[in-house]
Every structure is written in C-alpha cells, then in structure tokens.
Amino acid sequence: MALDHSDVKSIANLAKLAISDENIDKYKTELSSILDLVEQMNAVNTDDVEPLANPTDAVQRLRADVVTETNHREKYMANAPAQENGLFLVPKVVE
C-alpha cells in the first residue's frame, strides 16, 4: 500500500502530530514500506477465524462500588505544564 503526501498529512492530523513538510516524504516512504510488510497478512484466508483481542480467556473482573480515593490534587497536578486555581490550563477552547 503506497501512501501519498495527503494520506500522510491526514494521518498526522488525526494523530495530532506536527510534521514538517520536508519530513512528510520520509514518512511516506517508511510508512508505505511498513504497510507492504503488514499486507503479507493477506496471503492467508481468515474468513472463518474469530478475532483475538486479548491472549487470555479471562473475563472482566468487577470492582465493588466503593469510594477508595481521597484528594491528592496538589501531588497529582505537580507535573502540569500550566495550572491555576486547581485547574489545568490550555489555550482557549472554542465551542
């Protein structure tokens, strides 16, 4: 599968990755060759095969509905690049 310039731009946009124009060609080539590798999967027919999302046969465990957490705002927000009054700050969100 050969990706073109606009495919790469659109993927990068979905993934929220800024990629300079000069690098797009590099990614285009690399991603296309990875997709070629991936497409070796097509060599085998899997029509009747059930997909496997997780290697274990286990099922979801359930947690009791109990409040176990206490407030650690100061510690938990210590890594925030920008904060004020207990809020994380981001550039203005427009709705």
Next chain:
Amino acid sequence: MEWEVVIGLEIHAQLATKSKIFSGSSTAFGAEPNTQASLVDLGLPGVLPVFNQEALAMAVKLGCAIDAEIGKVSVFDRKNYFYPDSPKGYQTTQLHHPIVGMGHIEIDMEDGTSRRINVTRAHLEEDAGKSLHEDFSGMSGIDLNRAGTPLVEIVSEPEMRNAKEAVAYFKKMHSIVTYLGICDGDLSQGSMRCDCNVSLRPKGQQEFGTRTEIKNVNSFRFVEQAINVEIERQRDILEDGGTIIQETRLFDANKMETRSMRSKEVENDYRYFPCPDLLPIVIDDDYIEAIRKTLPELPDQKKQRLMSEHGLSEYDAAILTATRELAVYFEQVAEKCGDYKLAANWVMGELSAALNKSEAEIKTCPISAENLGAMIVRIKDNTISGKGAKSVFQNLWDQTGDDVDALIDSLGLKQVSDSGAIEGIVDDVLNANQAQVDQYVNAEPDKRGKMVGFFVGQVMKASKGSANPGIVNKVLKEKLGARC
C-alpha cells in the same frame, strides 16, 4: 411541499453510583476542581481501569425496565479523539457489543394518547471532564472531577415525528431512570443530557433526509425549542432548494437558534477498537433474572394500578406518575388519608398551583405528604370545611404550623356538625327573617333551590363559619319544607 420530521434522541444519563466507572473516586457533584480526579481519572501514564459492578447492575436494570435484550457478552471500545476534557485522548465506551440491545417504551402525549418508541440500544461509557471558559490569563481551565462518571447512553430509533413527541420520550425516559433509582435525573446539574438528531424528508419518502445533531440539550423545554427551531431552519433551507449539511449544532436559548459547532467540524474519525485494558464483560441469565427481581414498580405500571385499583382517570394517573418524586409523594398522601381521588384533587389542584406559583419542586415542597394526608382526613371526617382546609393548607405552606390538628384548633376552624346545635341556629335565622321565609314559601318550587343560599349564608354567619355547610343545608331544607 409537505415535510415529515424525523427525530431520534441520544440520552446520556449519569448513573447514580458512589464511585466512578473505572476508578474509586467519588462521583459527588460540586466538589472543588480536580479534587475528585484520581490517577486513573487524570489518565496519568501507566494507570489502568477496573470496572464498577454497580454501573453494570444499573445498566442491566435499565435494560430490564425497557424490555430490552441484555448483552451477555459486552465489550468496551476506545473512541479516539483529542479534547482537553478527555484526559486519555479516547473515551471508553461500547460500540459493537453494548450491554443493552433493542427495547422499547411507551410515551404519553398531552391529549392522553400514548405510543411506543423503540430504543435501539443503551451502552455504558465514561463521562468527560469540563472545560471552564472563564478567563484564566486568556486560557481555559480543565476540571476532571466529572471525568469517569459512569454514563449510560440510550439511543432511540428515529421514530419521533415532532418536538412534543421527543419531549414526551425524554420525560418518560427521565421518569424510568429515576423510578429505577439509577440516575438522580437532575437536569440542572447535567445528570441527564440529550442529543437530538433532526431531519426532514418529503412526506411519503422512505429514505431519511440529511440529519443534524443538536448536542447537549439539558432541559425538557429546551429540547422542544431546539427541535422546533432546527425544524424551521431545515425547512427554510430545503424550501429554498438548499441542502442540509450533516453536522453537530448547538442550541442557543437566548437567541432561539441552533448554530454549527465549528470546533467539532475538523476532520474526525473515531477509530473505535476494543479497549485492551479491559476484558469482555460476561453475564448469565441468573445474573439478569436476579436484577429483574429488584425492579421497582415503573411509571406505566403505577399508572395502571392507580386507574384500576383506585379509580383515577387516565389523565390524573398519568400526571401523578410522571415523575417518581411526585408519585411517591402522592401515594403517601393517598395512603395516609385513604382517599385516592381526594388526594389526587389536592395534589393536582392546590398543591401543584402553589408549587408553580413559587417555582418550587415537589422535593422541596414545604408541606409533607404526611401533613397533607392528615389534613384530608379532617376534611373527610367533617372536622373542617373545604374553606377551612384551604386555610390549613396555606398555614402549612407558610410553615406557621406543622401539626394539622393544632392548626385547626388555633385557627378555630373546627366545624359544628352537631345537628341539634345547628337546628337552634337555623330556627333563630328563620325567625329573624320572616320576610325571606315568606318569599320562599310563596315561590314556585323550582325557584326555591336558589333561595336556600341566602339562609345558608345567614346560618354560616351566625355560626361564625363553624357550622358544617352540608348539615346546614340538610336542616334548612327540612325546616323550610315544613313551612311550605
């Protein structure tokens, strides 16, 4: 051209669990920002979700209540999108294998008719945090207290044909989840929100027109208004030969318009896939049946019972059961006084008028169901008159007293029902008003009925209002009749 409106609703109801869907943080409303955001809710590197069993039980309860198929194997998926109030960059939700499949509810229209609306599905997911747009040095603030609050998203079939039906559906779903106790139903705090999908098509056409989605409408009134203005907008465009753009819109109640949410317009592709941090939720029939057994009486069942066992009209029964709080209040009043019809009259009449006037809700009603019931008991046993009862009611409302009998005593509202005492007063009144008695006697028999009123008034006046009007009427008719 004649247009047919097609409406489908997606209702998000916050489940009334104590802790979040995937963490042990409290779901309580109104805490200081980010004080109820745990490591998991903040989406810090390395943290993992563990599923809350109560959220599962509540979703299954909803499924049972709307007679839906329950997913024996349901799976959490990741819905990928970046937004500051979505800390992980994806929302954990259920796409392909929801916990609740196809079900249905009955909606009640104002004209007393009802119709079935099918529910496509209901799935579990996590709520997002909140972006606060007040000015923080030109930036927005992010509060993740709400992030991870369990939601059930209930998706209807596109079967509603006007805004009133949509509101009736929203109200009925609100009523069901609050009867079930799985959601507090508080619209003002965002406990229930509604996305309205609206499209128009030429009458008779099979395929749907292009729809728009009005996001996050948070009151019954706004649902009706938002849908109506959107119908108008789409109709105008279509009649001018234009086309509708499939998009997300926001309702502005001040301007009474919907407008495009441009920020959500950017290219998006949610790239759903099964969440690898969570395993399939597997439940069996025993589990489902055990939940089914815990279902309370639901609004439609309660309505039927009030009609068949207590003789209420369909209209009254529908109103009294519309919300769980009103229904509970009403039944307490009715049980206390033993007269469902009289209880209905007072709750739907005096009480509801007083609530409307003061813009209060039943849950903040100053008169307890116990007291209203006790007051009705005193009407029934003739201790007080209807007029006296209104006085008692007003005093209870104003909270100048909270013991019905003490109020009756202190206000002097106790009726004289002793016919001997009333006969004496009647005799005095008749003797003092001989001219009116003569008129009565000489009048045509069919005119006499109206003339009794004068004597009743005089007797009531003479008794300072304490005579039981029923008995006064009876005695007057006897005594006047004897003079004819």
Next chain:
Amino acid sequence: MKDSNMHNLTLSQISQGLNNGDFSSVEITQHYLDRIAKFDQGESGLNSFITVTAAQALADAKAADERRAAGNATAWTGVPFAHKDIFCTDGTLTTCGSKMLGNFIPPYDATVVDNFKQQGAVCLGKTNMDEFAMGSSNESSFFGPVKNPWNKETIPGGSSGGSAAAVAARLVPAATGTDTGGSIRQPAALCGLTGLKPTYGRCSRFGMIAFASSLDQAGPMTQTAEDAAMMLNVMASFDEKDSTSIDQAIPDYTATLNDDIAGKVIGIPKEFFPDSLDGEMAKTVRNAIAEFEKMGCTIKEISLPSTDLAIPAYYVVAPAECSANLSRMDGVRFGYRCENPKDVEDLYKRSRGEGFGDEVKRRIMIGTYALSTGFYDAYYVKAQKIRRLIKNDFVSAFEQVDIIMGPVTPSPAFKAGEKSGDPVEMYMEDKFTLSCNLAGLPGMSIPAGQINGLPVGLQMIGNYWSEASMLNMAHQFQSRTDFHKQAPQGIE
C-alpha cells in the same frame, strides 16, 4: 567478602551473602554505585542508566540493613537492582526514554515497583530504553543510545537495552524489563543474560507505561535462571488494579529449579530454522538444544505454520494499541508542552510532534491508519484473526510437547546505526520473539554460546503458566554449561 569483585556475584549469591553477614547492603550498594559512576557515565560510558538514585539507594540500603538486624529480612532485603525507566516510581523521574516524559515525576509507584519496596530491595536507578519501548537496538532513546558492554560499537538490543547492558556489565546484579515483542528476550540474548517474559497477566501492568496493552508484560533480566526465579517471585502478583492481571496461584519459582527434567519433550519448530538463518546461529542454538537431550529430554520436530505472519500481525496490533495509549501524552496534565501554543490544536500537534521521536511517530501513524475508517477490517481485524491462528498453532503444539526451543534473534548484536535507517529491517530483528506476545505465552532467553565473541541466546517458549518448569529447565542447562558465567571484558 568485602572485596572489589563483589559485582561478580549473582543475585542469589548476594542475597546469601547479606544473609551470612559477608557484607552489608550499604557496602554492596556503594560498590555498584561506584561501578555505575565509573563505567556508565561520560563519553565512553555505556549510558545504561537514565537516572541513578544514589542517595535514595544508600538510604534504602541503610534501612534494609536495619531491617535485617531487626530480624525481618526476606531474600530481597538489601539486594540492589534497577528498574527499566518504564515503571512509574513515586517521586523519581520516569521518562520511558522520551523527551515527552523528560520531566515526568510520577505521583505513584507501579505495582511491580511496590512489590520490590515491600521486600526492602534497593533500587539503584532507572535504566535506559528505546523510546516508549519501541525499538530493538536502544537507539531510539531520547537520552542517547546504550552501548553493548561486549562490544561498544554494537547495540545491546532493545527495548530493555539499558537493563541488559547494566546487568551484563555488572553495574547491577539484576534489572526489570518489559517485553511487548521481544524487549526482554532480545537484549538478554545480545548481552548474554537470562531474560524471562512471563505469561500475559502474571505480572501487574499497573504503573508500567503502556506501549501495547494486550502484549506488554514485565519480567526479570538476570545473570542466571536461578536469579530469574528469585526475581519472578517478587515481580509476579495478582493485582486488583489491573483488569488483565490473572488470579493464578504463584508458586515459589526457586523451589523446583533442581527438579529432574528427563523425559521432557522439546518441540523444534521448523519455521524457527529457515534456510535464511545464519548457519553459525543455527548451529549454536542446535548445540544448546542437544545439551537437553543429554539430560534425557526428547526432541520433536514441529511446525508453527503461522510464524511468518507474526511480524505483519504484530505491526498492526502493537501500533494500533500504542496509537491510543500514547494519546494521553498531550501536553495538558503532565509531560512536554511546546512553547507558546496558539490554540489547543497547536498545543497537541507541536507538543506531540516535538515530544515524540521518529520511531514512536511512525508507529502512532501506522496504528492510526490501521484503525481508520475503511481500513479497520483489512488491517486491525485481519491482524486479530491472525493472532488467533498464531495462538492456535501454539495450543496444538503444546498438545505434543512440553516446551518449544529455537533462536531468539537472527544474528548476534549488530553495529550501531546499521539498521536504524530502515524500520522494516529493524522489525525483522524480532521475527522469532513476536509470536510469544501475540499468543500471551511465556518466553525466555538463556545464553547459548557466542558467535565472533558476541553472545547469542536460546529461546524457550513454554505453555501458559509454565514459568516454573521453564526456569527449572534453564537452571538445569546452566548447571551443565557456563555460557551464562561469561562476562564482557573491560569492566574490571
């Protein structure tokens, strides 16, 4: 034995030495810290550590000595080791090898980290790794490549390359690793160590920064199988905080090391010895397997027909999961944020564009593409189906054999820079290790000999939850061979 050769002791010997009072925890901790200062830092240093927590380690060592004096010591009390920098450590920088987390100080401990703390073990620091565990050469670390102590011009393997190099150079007696597609086994093989990736669900993933959630598993990297058993005893736990942690009984892995292995049936998949495999590699690995025959094991040729599909399936599953797992790295709550973002979109794109390295970006983009509308079925679902076929291959194989053996890598350590220009060539490095992760099976690498002075590994793949048996077989092998005793030159 307070001498300058304490670092030649194995983990088990250190535990014994502390118990015997041959040396204190403070003494041995200081000895290793001195070695790290001498061999790891500077131009010619190995660069196997991103963070050395010397002061904390000495304080912990002192506390451990006191605990021992109080009579509450366990096998691990006072024993030095290191954590791969993928495990969150409360109050200690945890970078995952990325600029994105270059300033991230977790406010909590990973469960694996906590397990060691409970024992009073002494963590010396956090080891270097490929960025977000994506790589097979340790060249993708934001903190610079790690050198292989056997030959500093070669790579140590990855992604747990820092752990591997540090243990191989005896800068630390053991280190934790994580393995998503071979990230414990491949560097263990290239650095001459014993490395074990347990059954999926054996060790808690809580606090282990996720690369691909359904593949990631933590495990020990040590000099010997005996040490690996001692380490797995601490790492393995059932954790309520990890929904994929399995509540399976945890044996004492050291208790069965000396069991007789005669009669075990070893499966040799023909797909693990393709014609293209380097002849020296094939010979070395077959010679190692022959040792087991001498111990009474029987060899059975088997087939795992879907082996060649492991690479393509893996390079859909792992990128798809990582594309979502790394979305939380958005510059909002922690981690790198670009300068002066003009709006939220700019904040995301530049923070992520500048914070992630090339390989991480490639994988995020491949994963994003594989999950996008129109490609989901052809890529993601197809890969999940192949994943089923791969698991089924193993399930059938384990009906006939007790264990599967083959090479870990196609070749010994290659030169730095040799494959970093071609991602697909780099991916081929993991062709024998990926299927284990896709199936969730335990896999192990033990030293099997050398080619041109560089170590190569023997891979053992066991059935689910058979770690004790694998460690038993590995220990028996190591009781008869001395490949695991060899150490690189120039570290004395």
